[in-house]
Amino acid sequence: MKLYILLYTIQSTVGCIQINVAQLLVPEGKEKRKMTKNQAVLSWLDEMIQLTTPDEVIWIDGSEEQRQKLYDEACAEGELYKLNQEKLPGCYLHRTAENDVARVEDRTFICTRTKEDAGPTNNWEDPQVMYKKLEGLFRGSMKGRTMYVIPYMMGPYGSPFSKIGIELTDSRYVVLNMMIMTRTGKKVMEELGDSADFVRCLHAKKDIDPENRYIVHFPEDNTIWTINSGYGGNVLLGKKCFALRIASNMGHKEGWMAEHMLILGLENPQGEIKYIAAAFPSACGKTNLAMLIPPEALKGYKVWTVGDDIAWLRIGKDGRLWAVNPESGFFGVAPGTSTKTNPNALATTMKNTIFTNVLLNTEDDTVWWEGLDGEPPKKGIDWKGRPWTPECGEKGAHPNSRFTAPAAQCPCISSEFEAAGGVPISAIVFGGRRAKTAPLVYEAFDWQHGVFVGATMASETTAAAAGAVGVVRRDPMAMIPFCGYNMADYFAHWLEMGKKIPNPPKIFHVNWFRLDENGKFMWPGFGDNLRVLNWILDRCEGKAKAQETAIGYLPEAADINVEGLAIDKTTLEQLLSVDKTVWKEEVESQKEFFKKFGDKLPAGIAEELAKLESRLNG
Ligand code: TSX
Ligand code: MN
Numbered sequence: 001m002k003l004y005i006l007l008y009t010i011q012s013t014v015g016c017i018q019i020n021v022a023q024l025l026v027p028e029g030k031e032k033r034k035m036t037k038n039q040a041v042l043s044w045l046d047e048m049i050q051l052t053t054p055d056e057v058i059w060i061d062g063s064e065e066q067r068q069k070l071y072d073e074a075c076a077e078g079e080l081y082k083l084n085q086e087k088l089p090g091c092y093l094h095r096t097a098e099n100d101v102a103r104v105e106d107r108t109f110i111c112t113r114t115k116e117d118a119g120p121t122n123n124w125e126d127p128q129v130m131y132k133k134l135e136g137l138f139r140g141s142m143k144g145r146t147m148y149v150i151p152y153m154m155g156p157y158g159s160p161f162s163k164i165g166i167e168l169t170d171s172r173y174v175v176l177n178m179m180i181m182t183r184t185g186k187k188v189m190e191e192l193g194d195s196a197d198f199v200r201c202l203h204a205k206k207d208i209d210p211e212n213r214y215i216v217h218f219p220e221d222n223t224i225w226t227i228n229s230g231y232g233g234n235v236l237l238g239k240k241c242f243a244l245r246i247a248s249n250m251g252h253k254e255g256w257m258a259e260h261m262l263i264l265g266l267e268n269p270q271g272e273i274k275y276i277a278a279a280f281p282s283a284c285g286k287t288n289l290a291m292l293i294p295p296e297a298l299k300g301y302k303v304w305t306v307g308d309d310i311a312w313l314r315i316g317k318d319g320r321l322w323a324v325n326p327e328s329g330f331f332g333v334a335p336g337t338s339t340k341t342n343p344n345a346l347a348t349t350m351k352n353t354i355f356t357n358v359l360l361n362t363e364d365d366t367v368w369w370e371g372l373d374g375e376p377p378k379k380g381i382d383w384k385g386r387p388w389t390p391e392c393g394e395k396g397a398h399p400n401s402r403f404t405a406p407a408a409q410c411p412c413i414s415s416e417f418e419a420a421g422g423v424p425i426s427a428i429v430f431g432g433r434r435a436k437t438a439p440l441v442y443e444a445f446d447w448q449h450g451v452f453v454g455a456t457m458a459s460e461t462t463a464a465a466a467g468a469v470g471v472v473r474r475d476p477m478a479m480i481p482f483c484g485y486n487m488a489d490y491f492a493h494w495l496e497m498g499k500k501i502p503n504p505p506k507i508f509h510v511n512w513f514r515l516d517e518n519g520k521f522m523w524p525g526f527g528d529n530l531r532v533l534n535w536i537l538d539r540c541e542g543k544a545k546a547q548e549t550a551i552g553y554l555p556e557a558a559d560i561n562v563e564g565l566a567i568d569k570t571t572l573e574q575l576l577s578v579d580k581t582v583w584k585e586e587v588e589s590q591k592e593f594f595k596k597f598g599d600k601l602p603a604g605i606a607e608e609l610a611k612l613e614s615r616l617n618g
Pocket of ligand 1: 286289527
């Protein structure tokens with residue numbers, strides 16, 4: 001590294017002599033398609049090449065020709081499997097290593113100068129210590145391999161919301177996924193110009209060694225380094241790493257918000273569209289809600305998808321909160337996706353999609369997963385690459401298997417998906433999976449109370465997750481794994497934003513998962529959730545009634561449109577009831593959770609907790 005710095009200094013002092021360090025390090029003519037003269041990019045790239053020593057460097061230009069070449073090479077190398085091109089044109093299958101099938105929270109770090117800046121909910125290490133450790137792992141990691149340089153944009157082209165990243169990776173799978181999930185190529189470098197304002201992302205597959213797997217964020221220098229994984233959430237660095245962990249830091253500094261939220265537009269029969277942003281913990285069906293199909297009885301309504309996972313929100317000139325989806329694709333969980341649960345997601349994946357860790361149907365070279373419609377295939381190859389039959393007693397697809405599909409292919413994609421200014425948000429919805437505590441829906445009294453409602457979000461574990469069933473997991477704003485700074489400061493930022501937004505969205509909480517005495521779901525969910533969204537939007541317009549309760553404003557049974565729905569009044573009343581005994585226990589659990597933030601817990605949150613407790617006792 002020292003020698004390199006010396007060389008670089010010589011280069012800059014002699015200025016007029018055009019030597020490119022990268023060309024000294026990479027055999028001449030091998031650094032193909034250099035797309036920029038941006039010195040900040042080139043010097044960083046030189047440094048990363050020096051560290052990882054790839055044999056070849058290829059810039060991703062975003063062309064169709066280069067994309068197809070990469071698919072062909074990936075198939076030739078066994079990295080991808082080409083599926084039935086008549087039934088699934090442009091679709092491919094990838095299998096990750098068995099030990100590399102999900103995000104790894106215990107190996108995810110936020111490296112800030114002080115531990116306090118990362119906060120009690122993140123793993124922390126000193127940046128200098130971590131850089132040193134990771135440099136050891138990255139050194140020579142791309143020897144004999146090709147480094148791909150992926151310039152990418154999060155957010156629409158030409159949008160004030162948008163931010164640029166460059167990911168260096170030795171994985172074609174990462175390149176091809178990034179080409180779906182983000183806007184990539186030459187056009188991004190043109191937008192960057194000679195600016196140094198881009199997120200520096202480095203990924204090496206190395207040995208996929210779980211013991212040395214690291215997903216590391218350096219928010220103070222807009223850098224993300226990840227090694228020893230090939231799984232999407234750990235290596236598609238535009239998504240959770242940039243668009244949530246790094247971007248939440250940027251938003252905190254710059255006065256905007258990066259949230260783990262879907263964005264949907266709800267069109268009424270009069271053709272008016274109102275937008276909702278919603279955060280849910282995992283396994284609540286966020287993608288399904290984002291692509292909801294109205295029930296028969298509510299013909300004339302239509303849901304338009306703006307995003308299924310991430311929202312970047314800014315205050316507009318009109319004083320409202322506006323949102324864009326920074327992504328350009330869906331990286332969705334495959335199992336459970338069917339024509340019943342989400343026909344729009346299924347339709348989106350019928351072409352130009354990468355499937356990861358699903359079952360290969362060897363009868364016709366298509367894909368299958370648990371929960372897909374119809375009979376399972378008679379034989380196939382499972383996610384571990386082994387022969388599979390329906391009788392073998394094992395899952396064909398991994399429970400966290402995925403599709404990576406272009407958002408533009410979604411049948412209900414919003415016309416505003418690429419809108420540079422985003423969409424105006426009328427309502428923010430928080431949700432959770434609660435058996436008894438939370439009613440079907442309630443509205444927060446005001447912004448501060450709404451922030452408290454988000455901060456107390458929780459889900460009860462299901463049999464699908466590891467560990468005990470029915471355990472309460474607190475996940476404020478669904479951001480526990482994704483907030484890139486101290487979560488107490490994050491709550492404070494939410495409270496601050498409320499003071500700055502002249503016309504803020506109203507805040508709500510929903511629970512599709514309330515159980516009756518027999519452990520049966522009381523609410524039909526899915527398309528019928530539209531009935532709840534309609535009450536929410538009517539409240540925003542002052543058109544719907546509500547009752548004041550200890551926890552917030554609740555609809556009465558008569559306030560929810562149940563036309564064409566086989567639900568009796570008692571069930572609906574039960575869904576909309578608040579059990580004060582259960583809620584007093586809930587308050588104790590919230591207190592316990594907030595203890596971890598100590599003195600840093602904002603006064604506004606503590607105040608709302610005290611107010612809730614006194615309302616419950618009053
Ligand atoms: O995605 C779901 N949503 C949101 C849909 C827009 N799921 C799937 C589980 C999460 C991945 C749901 N499951 C929802 C829901 O609203 N509700 C339920 C619970 C449920 C499951 C099955 C039925 C009803 C409710 N079946 C029948 O009533 C026949
Ligand atoms: Mn998510």
